[in-house]
Structure formats: C-alpha cells, structure tokens
Amino acid sequence: MNLKLKRCEYWMAAQKQMKRVVPLLLVIMPACSIAGMRFNPAFLSGDTEAVADLSRFEKGMTYLPGSYEVEVWVNDSPLLSRTVTFKADDENQLIPCLSLADLLSLGINKNALPEQALALSENSCLDLRIWFPDVHYMPELDAQRLKLTFPQAIIKRDARGYIPPEQWDNGITAFLLNYDFSGNNDRGDYSSNNYYLNLRAGINIGAWRFRDYSTWSRGSNSAGKLEHISSTLQRVIIPFRSELTLGDTWSSSDVFDSVSIRGIKLESDENMLPDSQSGFAPTVRGIAKSRAQVTIKQNGYVIYQTYMPPGPFEISDLNPTSSAGDLEVTIKESDNSETVYTVPYAAVPILQREGHSKYSTTVGQYRSNSYNQKSPYVFQGELIWGLPWDITAYGGAQFSEDYRALALGLGLNLGVFGATSFDVTQANSSLVDGSKHQGQSYRFLYSKSLVQTGTAFHIIGYRYSTQGFYTLSDTTYQQMSGTVVDPKTLDDKDYVYNWNDFYNLRYSKRGKFQASVSQPFGNYGSMYLSASQQTYWNTDKKDSLYQVGYNTSIKGIYLNVAWNYSKSPGTNADKIVSLNVSLPISNWLSSTNDGRSSSNAMTATYGYSQDNHGQVNQYTGVSGSLLEQHNLSYNIQHGFANQDNSSSGSVGVNYRGAYGSLNSAYSYDNEGNQQINYGISGALVVHENGLTLSQPLGETNVLIKAPGANNVDVQRGTGISTDWRGYAVVPYATEYRRNNISLDPMSMNMHTELDITSTEVIPGKGALVRAEFAAHIGIRGLFTVRYRNKSVPFGATASAQIKNSSQITGIVGDNGQLYLSGLPLEGVINIQWGDGVQQKCQANYKLPETELNNPVSYATLECR
Structure with a gap:
C-alpha cells in the first residue's frame, strides 16, 4: 500500500469540504470539553446519506487499517524497515499486528515471553496490550514510522548493532561470473597487441560457495596463456562464528607471513560480529609520467591491471588474493620504460576485546606461482585471545618438512597513547643446499590517532630478523638463487623483467621498517606520508619507498603536491615531484546557468612532474562526466616533455551501464607512436x-x-x-x-x-x-462512481482485487470521485461506506486498449 498516495487521495477529496467546515469548528470548539466530539456529516453535505460513516475518524483514526511499510523503532532507536499490518480495535485505534517471529527479530528475550504466547503459532498476530501491558506503541504513519517501547527487562542484552543469525540470508542458488577484459594495440617502430582477461566464477547452493579465479593473457610474440589462480569451496559455520574453506586458500597473516595453501582452513570471521564489537587493503599511490599501464601483483599473481592518465593516481578498490603479502606495483609508461616499487601490506596491531578470541587453522600443500619451488605439506595455527587490562595474547605454530617455527606475542591498548604489539618468532630451517639454520625475528607495530590534531599514525612497524632466520617460503626453493619465473618467460621478447623476478637465499631479510601517517589541516587541506625500507644480510642493497603528499581545495580549485622516491636492488633510484591543479569548470558554469549543467561535470587540469634524471613532463586536459547519473566519463589530455622536445596526448571514454562497463582510449606522440586501449567488464548471474x-x-x-x-x-x-x-x-x-x-x-x-x-x-x-x-502494471483511473442515481457517499472505501497480488485501495472523494492506480483494463471495484447491507456495492468497468496511451483514464461507473 502506497502510504503517501493514500493520504494524498484522501486529502484531495476532503480539501474542498474542509474550507466550509473550519469556520463552524471554531464556533463549536468550546463545547468539546463538555461532550464527546462528534463530526456531523451535514457539514460536508446537506444530505447525510451522501457521506460515508466517518465515526472512525472522529475517534482519532487518521489512517485506515491495512499494511504499511514502516521503519520500526525500539526504545528510541531505529532498528529495521518492514511491512507491518495494522488492525483497528473496538475504539477504532490502530494497533500493530506483530507475530512471535517479529518480536524475536526485534530483540525480545524469548525467555521473557508468557508461556501462552509461546504456545501460539509463530505467525499468529499478538495483541501487545494483552500479552505485554508495559509495552507502548505509537504508529506515526505520516512519517512511515512505528515506535515501540519495551521494558529493558525483556530486551536481550545484545551488543549495539547486533543482528540475530536467524535473520542472515544465505541467498538463492545461482551461477556467477565476473569478467574483465582489456587490450591494447601499439603502432609505431615496434607494433604489438596485448590482451588480458580476468575471470572470477562462482556457484552458490545454500550456504556453500564455490569460487574459481583464472586469468588469460596473450602478447604479439607469445601464445595465449591461461593461468588458474585458485578454486575454493567455502561455507560459514554460524555456531562457531567461523568459515570453512576447502581448496586453494591463504593462511592467516596475523602472526606469520601468509602462504598459499591447497588444503583446508578453518578460521573465525570477525565480520559476523556487530560493528560495535569489531575494523584493511592499502591504498596504492603513484605518479604516471604519461598514459601508463599500472599492474599490481601479490605473491606473484596479477591482481589488478588498469591504465592511468599522466599525473598522480590512487587505487583504493583492490581485491587482494590474501590478507597479506606485499604489493608489487609496476608503472609501464607509453615509451615502455618501467617504474617498479613495493607497497607493504600488513595488518594493524592485534587487539581483541576481553574474552573474545580469534583463531585460524590451515592444513595443506604449499602452492606457488614459481616454477622453482617445491610443494611440501604445511600446518599453520594461530590463536589470539583478549585478556583483562586491555591486553591481548597471541601465538602460533608453522610446520613443514624443512621448517619449524613458534611465535608468541602481546598486544596492548595504551589508551591515549595508541595501541602496540610485540612478538618474537623462533624458526629452525633447512635450505636446499642441506644447511641448517635457526634464528629469531622480532616485530613491533604501533598505531595511534590524535583526536585533537587529527594526526593518524595508521601503522608504524619494524621487524628485525637475525642472520639465521628464514621464512617457510624460503625453504621451498629448489636452488639457492635463481628466478621465480620460468626462464622461457624471460626469453619472451615482450617480457620486461625486474629485480623481483630473482632471489638469493644468501641475502636473507634483515630489517624492515614501514610507516603511514596522515594529517588533516581542516579547511587548509591534508598531508600524508608513507615510508618503507627492507634491508638484507650480506649486502648493502635495500628496497626503499618514500611518499609525501599534500592536498587542498580552495573555492573548488583542487591542488595536489606529491613527492615519490623508490629504489630497488640492481636499479637506479627514481625520484619524482609533481604538481597538479584541477579547476571545476562545471561549477562555474552552473552558477551562471541556474544549475542547468548539473548533469555535466567538467574539470580542467594541469600537471607538472620532474624526476631526478632531468625529465620534465607537463600536461593539460579536460575531464568530466555526462548523462543524468554521470555514468559516461571522458578524459582529454595533451602533454610535453623536455627531453627530445617530445609531445603526447590521449583521449579516453568510459561508460558504466546496468550491464557492465566499456572503456576505450587513444594515445599518440609526435614520433608517430600510437596506442589504442580498450576494455569491457561486467558480470552475468544465472538464477x-x-x-x-x-x-x-x-x-x-x-x-x-x-x-x-x-x-x-x-x-x-x-x-x-x-x-x-x-x-x-x-x-x-x-x-x-x-x-x-x-x-x-x-x-x-x-x-x-x-x-x-x-x-x-x-x-x-x-x-x-x-x-x-x-x-x-496497469492504468491510473479517475472514476465518477454513482449508486442509485446518486454519487457514492464521500469517504467510502474502495478496493480492487488484483490477480496474484494484494488489493488496490482508495477513498471516494467529493461527488463520487475515486482515483485508483495499477488497474487492469477490465475488473470489479468493491465500495463500502458502512456496515449495513445497503451500504456497499460493486462497480464493473471495462476500458478500451487505447487508454494505455493516456496517463489517466476517466470514466463514470454505475455501482450495483
């Protein structure tokens, strides 16, 4: 039932009559304190038979009984939205019809209910006044709200935001397929075509979820390669607040480095806890000198690939394959030069509430995307337990045929000083050369937000490992040094290798520092800083990444200044400073066109970047969005570089529709090189x-x-x-x-x-x-209904039964006028204006098909 429409119909019908009634009401108001108030139908018409029985409205009923979509409030807090049926009692007051199942979903303690109520059918309508004398209810249907007040004694003491598991919906049986295809065509001195397809398929049956993840790629000088990344079968185990996973999965990363496993994992799922009882994928930032391909790998697998225009970029919608494992970012410029750096990916300090626990157990065979690693059987177990005094104890074990490791640690909530954790791992390792090693790794993590200044130390951490410490993954290599990719891949003409493709077990990890800090300045913008550095034993080479940026907005003009430094073993350091300005053209236009450009967002941009090799890049461009929902976006840019006085440009469009997304871009330079990028992504669901x-x-x-x-x-x-x-x-x-x-x-x-x-x-x-x-699906009809040569009484209720649906209802207005919507071309309307046999009738109607072309159909009906 459309609540707002019903109120509108009644009000439109009564409005004319009320103009005559109000002056008379002012005259009789003093008498209201002496006798019960009664509405005289003669005020609406001299013929009292022309007015329906309005006694229900005299007694305070402002809405008719029926079903209404309302927001249910319990003890002054909004809880849920649902359709509630309201009935009229003997005093014509509306009372909500709530079943036993409804009450339990509202948080009522089942043990506090009377035995007689529990004996009723679960869907029986309970009269709250009889079963719960202390319960108060207030239908506020004008605001589509139902307020309920229960004594605290019968409310379950659940955590704020708690939703009973009985309300969790396992969903329907379905087949799911996500696809993301991208390709590029390079033309110039060296022409090539490259394609990439990402497929994520799934089947849902009851609580079971099957997922399969595969990718396909092909280059001009390489055959198509289909790479199967993982297949999993999962389901939740509600009593244990846990999830069971069979197949290809990743072990937990709270205590040890996450490893890929084909086997079984059982772990607790904190998402099942309410928000008040539970809070990461990192944001990847970088600077592109030209229109560039950005590829992100985790644990050797490509998990993200896209094309970025020149200037700084942020990627915050990652879907990592595991909850840990550093992210390898490759920025491939239009001239095929590459910048490679690593973004640390780790969890914040481990803390649990007192009495809460978190666990994970994984058993299976080690999996790797490297041809040079073996696949031993692995066991890993982790347990985190919340203790009194804001202390969290945690530990774990990780075993394989060549590896034994135990870890213990403590996390501590320092109150106003933040949160920290410290742990130590003892490991015994056997490497491929037969050497035996033992060592320790010490890890410290810290996180803090300063409310007064807004400073957020998202994570500051340091791990120090002794010379004899190795990870489980180190013991799986079948050579002391080599490549992690197939040598055939390195021979591929299209493949550009980097230092991450190689390893050397003699250079084990020594110290790793990471930090991420942000600082807002109110109306003056914000600043971020992130840093990481990994050192190794037996060499002075290190991995380093430092990023600093400042963002602000002045009267809609956006300004960004950023500096990046990255250095990997075997490569020269890359330093880039950039300046970017965005001007909101559409805002300025809309202020002069009375908002007529609201569906067309347009921004002009200027960017400047300079690296430590003397290269200066500048670009200008225009970007924006079109259509009412801004789902068609475009980007036009042209840039200049000081080296060789080169210039380049690009044009790109992206359309995001109901069935997926399409994108295409064309880029060029003054040396005749051209590139076309295109892609399509979406999904299909079979149900x-x-x-x-x-x-x-x-x-x-x-x-x-x-x-x-x-x-x-x-x-x-x-x-x-x-x-x-x-x-x-x-x-x-x-x-x-x-x-x-x-x-x-x-x-x-x-x-x-x-x-x-x-x-x-x-x-x-x-x-x-x-x-x-x-x-x-039907017509909107405005009928004039007559009964025995007179108009049907004002205020009469009307209903039309629709096949396989609820009734369509309305109220007769002045002169027998009735508005109903959603009607078929032919049907019967039942009208009633009292309880007597002579106070109801039926009106048959039949409209021609030509009425389907009219917004409203008009007809005069005879009621019999």
Whole structure:
C-alpha cells in the first residue's frame, strides 16, 4: 500500500469540504470539553446519506487499517524497515499486528515471553496490550514510522548493532561470473597487441560457495596463456562464528607471513560480529609520467591491471588474493620504460576485546606461482585471545618438512597513547643446499590517532630478523638463487623483467621498517606520508619507498603536491615531484546557468612532474562526466616533455551501464607512436528466474526481482537499473549488515506502480540475496462512481482485487470521485461506506486498449 498516495487521495477529496467546515469548528470548539466530539456529516453535505460513516475518524483514526511499510523503532532507536499490518480495535485505534517471529527479530528475550504466547503459532498476530501491558506503541504513519517501547527487562542484552543469525540470508542458488577484459594495440617502430582477461566464477547452493579465479593473457610474440589462480569451496559455520574453506586458500597473516595453501582452513570471521564489537587493503599511490599501464601483483599473481592518465593516481578498490603479502606495483609508461616499487601490506596491531578470541587453522600443500619451488605439506595455527587490562595474547605454530617455527606475542591498548604489539618468532630451517639454520625475528607495530590534531599514525612497524632466520617460503626453493619465473618467460621478447623476478637465499631479510601517517589541516587541506625500507644480510642493497603528499581545495580549485622516491636492488633510484591543479569548470558554469549543467561535470587540469634524471613532463586536459547519473566519463589530455622536445596526448571514454562497463582510449606522440586501449567488464548471474547481466560483482550481492517494473533506476550505484524483465543486480552488499535496497519511483513509466519502493536484506557472506518488489502494471483511473442515481457517499472505501497480488485501495472523494492506480483494463471495484447491507456495492468497468496511451483514464461507473 502506497502510504503517501493514500493520504494524498484522501486529502484531495476532503480539501474542498474542509474550507466550509473550519469556520463552524471554531464556533463549536468550546463545547468539546463538555461532550464527546462528534463530526456531523451535514457539514460536508446537506444530505447525510451522501457521506460515508466517518465515526472512525472522529475517534482519532487518521489512517485506515491495512499494511504499511514502516521503519520500526525500539526504545528510541531505529532498528529495521518492514511491512507491518495494522488492525483497528473496538475504539477504532490502530494497533500493530506483530507475530512471535517479529518480536524475536526485534530483540525480545524469548525467555521473557508468557508461556501462552509461546504456545501460539509463530505467525499468529499478538495483541501487545494483552500479552505485554508495559509495552507502548505509537504508529506515526505520516512519517512511515512505528515506535515501540519495551521494558529493558525483556530486551536481550545484545551488543549495539547486533543482528540475530536467524535473520542472515544465505541467498538463492545461482551461477556467477565476473569478467574483465582489456587490450591494447601499439603502432609505431615496434607494433604489438596485448590482451588480458580476468575471470572470477562462482556457484552458490545454500550456504556453500564455490569460487574459481583464472586469468588469460596473450602478447604479439607469445601464445595465449591461461593461468588458474585458485578454486575454493567455502561455507560459514554460524555456531562457531567461523568459515570453512576447502581448496586453494591463504593462511592467516596475523602472526606469520601468509602462504598459499591447497588444503583446508578453518578460521573465525570477525565480520559476523556487530560493528560495535569489531575494523584493511592499502591504498596504492603513484605518479604516471604519461598514459601508463599500472599492474599490481601479490605473491606473484596479477591482481589488478588498469591504465592511468599522466599525473598522480590512487587505487583504493583492490581485491587482494590474501590478507597479506606485499604489493608489487609496476608503472609501464607509453615509451615502455618501467617504474617498479613495493607497497607493504600488513595488518594493524592485534587487539581483541576481553574474552573474545580469534583463531585460524590451515592444513595443506604449499602452492606457488614459481616454477622453482617445491610443494611440501604445511600446518599453520594461530590463536589470539583478549585478556583483562586491555591486553591481548597471541601465538602460533608453522610446520613443514624443512621448517619449524613458534611465535608468541602481546598486544596492548595504551589508551591515549595508541595501541602496540610485540612478538618474537623462533624458526629452525633447512635450505636446499642441506644447511641448517635457526634464528629469531622480532616485530613491533604501533598505531595511534590524535583526536585533537587529527594526526593518524595508521601503522608504524619494524621487524628485525637475525642472520639465521628464514621464512617457510624460503625453504621451498629448489636452488639457492635463481628466478621465480620460468626462464622461457624471460626469453619472451615482450617480457620486461625486474629485480623481483630473482632471489638469493644468501641475502636473507634483515630489517624492515614501514610507516603511514596522515594529517588533516581542516579547511587548509591534508598531508600524508608513507615510508618503507627492507634491508638484507650480506649486502648493502635495500628496497626503499618514500611518499609525501599534500592536498587542498580552495573555492573548488583542487591542488595536489606529491613527492615519490623508490629504489630497488640492481636499479637506479627514481625520484619524482609533481604538481597538479584541477579547476571545476562545471561549477562555474552552473552558477551562471541556474544549475542547468548539473548533469555535466567538467574539470580542467594541469600537471607538472620532474624526476631526478632531468625529465620534465607537463600536461593539460579536460575531464568530466555526462548523462543524468554521470555514468559516461571522458578524459582529454595533451602533454610535453623536455627531453627530445617530445609531445603526447590521449583521449579516453568510459561508460558504466546496468550491464557492465566499456572503456576505450587513444594515445599518440609526435614520433608517430600510437596506442589504442580498450576494455569491457561486467558480470552475468544465472538464477531460477533466468539470466541477469550486471556490473562487476562484489563478494556479496543483491538480486532485485520486480517483474514488470522494467527500466527502473536503482537508488544505489551509478547506472544500475532493472532490465526489460524487471531484474537487476546490486553489487557489493555488506554481509551480516542491513542493506537498504530502493527503486526510484520517478523513473517508472506511467502504467507501473509498486507496493513498496524500499526494502531491507541481511545477506550472509558470499550470498546472492533476493530483494522482491510487487509491481502493478496497469492504468491510473479517475472514476465518477454513482449508486442509485446518486454519487457514492464521500469517504467510502474502495478496493480492487488484483490477480496474484494484494488489493488496490482508495477513498471516494467529493461527488463520487475515486482515483485508483495499477488497474487492469477490465475488473470489479468493491465500495463500502458502512456496515449495513445497503451500504456497499460493486462497480464493473471495462476500458478500451487505447487508454494505455493516456496517463489517466476517466470514466463514470454505475455501482450495483
């Protein structure tokens, strides 16, 4: 039932009459304190039979009984949204009809309920006044809200934000496929074509989730290569707040370095805890000198690849293959030069609440993408336990045929001084040359946010390892030094190798420092600093990465200054300083055009960068977005470099629609080199109701089912709308949390009506949950209804039964006028204005098909 429409219909019908009634009400008001107030129907019409029985409204009823979509509040806190049925009591007051299941979902302690109530059917309507005399309810239907006040004694003492597992939705059976294809065509002195395809497939059956991850790549001088990265079968075990994983997975990284395993893992899942009981993928930053290809690897696998325009960039939507493992970033410029650096990826200090625990157990065979490593069987176990006094104890064990390691540590909440942890790992290792080693590794982590200044030390850490300390991965190499990639790959003409392709066990890791700090300055912008350095035994070579940046906005003008320093063993240091300015052209235009450019965002940019090799790059450009939802974006740039007086430019577009994303770009330089980049990404979902195309899926997603409501915009995400059948997929839902899914009624055609436009779902991890909307496809009718040569009484209620749906209801206005929407071309309308036999009738109607072309149909009906 459309609450706002029903109120609007009634008010429009009564408005004319109220103009005559108000002066008379002022006259009789003093008498209200003497006798019960009664509304005289003669005020509306001299013929009292022309007015329906309005006694229910005299007694304070402002809405008719029925089902309403409301937000339920419990003890002054919003809890959930749902459809609630309201009934009228003997005094014509609306009372909510709540079942036993409803009460339990609202947090009522089952043990506090009367035995008689528990004996009733779970879906029986309970009269709160009888079973719970101390419960108060207040329907505020004008605000679409129901307020409930329960005694604290019958409320379960759950953590704030707690959602009972019974409400978690495992979703529907479905096949899922994410695809991301990109390619480029280089033309010039050396022509080449390269292609990359990322495929993530999945099958959901009940609580089980099967996932498969594969990539395919091909170059001009290399055959197509299909690389299978992982296959997993997962399900949650709710009683243990845990997740079971079979197949290819990664061990936990809280205590030890994460390793790839093919086997079994059982670990606790903190996402099942409410927000009040639980809080990382890093942001990758860099500076591109030209339009560049950015590739990110983790543990040897390509997990992200994209093309960036010249200037600084940020990548914050990573989906790493594991919860740890440093990220190797490669920036390949248009002239094929490369910049390679490593971004540390580690967890913040380990802390658990008192009495809470976190564990992980992994057993299986070691997996590696390197041809030069063997695959021993591995066991790893970790346990973290919250103790009193803000102390957390943790430890673990990691074993294989050539490796034994034990770790112990403590985490401490220092209050206003932040949080820290310290641990030590003792390891015994056997290397491929038969040598035996033992050593220790000491790790210190610190995190702190200064509320007064806004300074956030996201993570500061240092790990020191003695000369005899090796990791489990070190013991799997079958040579003391060599390459981690197949030598055939290094012989590939298209392959450009870097220092990460090589290893030498004689240079074991020594010290590793990392820090990430940010500082906001209010209206004066913000500054960030990140640094990392890895040193090795038996050599003075080191990996170093330092990044400093400042961002600010002055009257809409965005300014960024950044400095990057990166140095890897065997390479020269790269130092880049950059300046970038963005001017909001569309804002200035809209201020002079009364906002007419609101759907066209446009920004002009200027960038300057200089490296330590004397190369200076400058570029200017225009970028922006078009269409109502800003889902068509474009970028035009032209740049100059001082070396060889070279120039280059690019033009790119990206369209993000309901069925996926398309992108294309063209770049060129003054030496005749040209490059075309293109890509397409999206997903398809096969379910019991057919096939639905989608934007790229997240881990957890929502399938909208609204048959008949085609091409309706979804109020979440850019470019998402229902397809021609009324189905759509909303990606990236939040597991174990309430997700509001809404359809935009303004985007519906004139013959489509929805019972509700918003609903809530609570998906489990990896689920595809269904959000259903009942759509009525039909005409909007404004009828004049007559009964025995007179107009049907004012205030009479009308209803039309729709096949396989709820009733469509309305209220008769002045002169027998009745507005109903979502009607078929032919049907029956039931009208009632009292309890007597002679106070109800039926009106049959039949409209020609030509009325489907009209926004509103008009007809006079005879009620019998």
